[in-house]
Amino acid sequence: MGVSMQENSKIKYTVIFNATNIGKRLNGIGxxxxxxxKYFSKLQTHIQFKVYVNRNCRPHLRDINFPENITLHWVSPRLSPDYKxxxxxxxxxYSNLxxxxxxxxxxxxxxxxxxxxxASRQIITIHDIIPLLFKKYHKKQxxxxxYFLSGAxxxxxxVITPSQHSKALILKYYRLEADKVQVVPCGVREVEEVNHPSSLSxxxxIILYAxxxxxTKNISGLVKAFELIKDKIAHQLVIAGESRDFLEKEIKSGHLSRSSLQEDRISVTGYLDDQKLQQLMRRAEVFVYPSLYEGFGFPPLEAMRCGCPVIVSSSSSLPEVCGEAAYxxxxNNxxxxxxxxxxxxxxxDLREQMIQQGFSQVQNYRWDISTARHLKLFEKMMGAKPVTTRPAQLPQVLLESIHPSPSF
Structure with a gap:
């Protein structure tokens, strides 16, 4: 059976928004x-969004007032990245279904x-191609x-990607037409202004990694660097990360000594929620991100937003993203x-200068601008009539009242 003109018009201005990668614990993609x-819910557009999310992310969506053009469809929590x-x-x-x-x-x-x-009518975001660059660490991916991603x-x-560096690599490895790959930088999360240190004193x-x-995050290199100067400073190295499993592997392989991680001044916090992580970034005297590769790099920008001086790698997209605000x-040194x-x-004086430069740098990364650029691309692909993207003044639609689709 064919599609009627009315149905075709409805289809034309509907986007199937696959957000099933938002987990209970948020990673960069989440x-x-x-x-x-959050920011699509504040924009006005003719486009209808059918958004697919897994039930594990429900707490993150409760405070979003979704307008009438966005409907949520819940699927099994087993799709969450929490299940690795x-x-x-x-x-x-499920995406292919x-x-x-x-x-x-x-x-x-x-x-x-x-x-x-x-799907040929598809827009895909590629955040990075780390598995292609570091095969020994990502043998499955x-x-x-x-092969699979290349053909698709x-x-x-x-294709949307968050940095010019990532675009150059995508063009190199997948040989796509340049105008098919659109660079749309991400934004920086809002932070609470309470309890923000008013001065360096x-x-x-605290030396912080998060x-x-x-x-590829090069925690071993950071620990080795700390070992070199720990007798000259009174600082503690705090590693805010989800798991110690990799560190145990580094010990077994001989890249790290167990005694170094048993050092009283080195601590691994495990997963921290946004509020606790932001508090730690405010308190830290310096944030260090010695990553071997990043497609974008949220943590350094979030540290800058919290008023923390940032030391980062001179590799991949980080110089592009952090600009003159980082050391x-x-x-690998x-x-x-x-x-x-x-x-x-x-x-x-240098730390104070870095803090002020960091505040300026993060102004280049706003979610409202990023979302508006996503919307402009959707409208271009669909031939939809653009609408001024100002915050929509629509009545609150409670999360529980949104009609769910059958579970996965």
Whole structure:
């Protein structure tokens, strides 16, 4: 049976928004999807959004007032990234089921791990291609990125990526047309203004890392750097990350000594929610992010937003994202990281300058602007009439009243 003109018009201006990658514990991709939902709810547009989310993310959505053009469809919590590999696999399968169900609609998949192999009317966000660059750390994902993702990208309408650096790599490895890949930088999360240190004298002697604990984050290099200068400073190294498993692997492989992690001045906090992490960033005297590779890099910008001086790698997208507001080091050189720490920690004027430059730098990364650019791309792909993207003055739609779809 054919599609009627009325149904075709409805389909034309409907986006299937796959946000199933928002978990109970937010990672970078979850932060991206969640903030797009928050800010799309404030924009006016002719476009209707059918948003698919898993039940594990319900707490993150309760405070969002969704307008009438956005409906949520709940699926099983088993699709959440909280379930690691099984969650990733189920999201990929479910995304492709959605593409078959909505084969006439425009589908927006908010990460490469949910790409639809069958959908040609598809916009996909590729945050990074780390598995292609670091095969030894991502043996399973390497083949997905090299073969499955490569074939599917030939069919999509557009690719969104958060940095020029990532775009250059996508063009290099996937040989797409340049105008098919759109750079849309992410934003920085809002922070609570309460209890913000009013001066450097209120900072504590904390060297902070926050983010995933994985090989490419180079935690081993940071620990080695701290070992080099710990007798010259009174600071504590705090690693705010979800798991110690990787650190245990580094010990077993001989890259780290167990005694270094048993050092009283090195602590691993485990997962921290936004409020606790922001408090820690406010208190820290310096934030260090010695990552080997980043497609964008949320944590350094969030540290800047909290008034913390930032030391980052001089690699990948980080110089592009952090601009002149960060102190740069070669990530594979613990001696250089140690020297940077010593220089920043002993130079009060430099830290004050870095804080002010950080405040200026984060103004370049706003979620309202990022979301508006996403919307402009959707409208271009659909031929929809643009609407001034001001906050929508619509009545609150309670989360519980949104009609859910059948569970996965």
């Amino acid at each position: 932060i991206y999807s969640l903030n797009l939902l 590999f099984s969650g990733h696999l189920l999201r990929l399968l 959605l593409s078959l169900k909505y084969r006439h609609h425009l589908i927006f998949n908010t990460s490469q791990l949910e790409i639809s192999f069958f 390497y083949y997905f990125f090299k 990208l030939k069919r999509v309408q557009a 209120e900072k504590e002697k 983010g995933r604990i994985s090989p 740069y080091v070669k990530p 613990p001696q250089e990281i140690a020297a940077a720490l010593s220089h920043v920690l002993t130079n009060r």
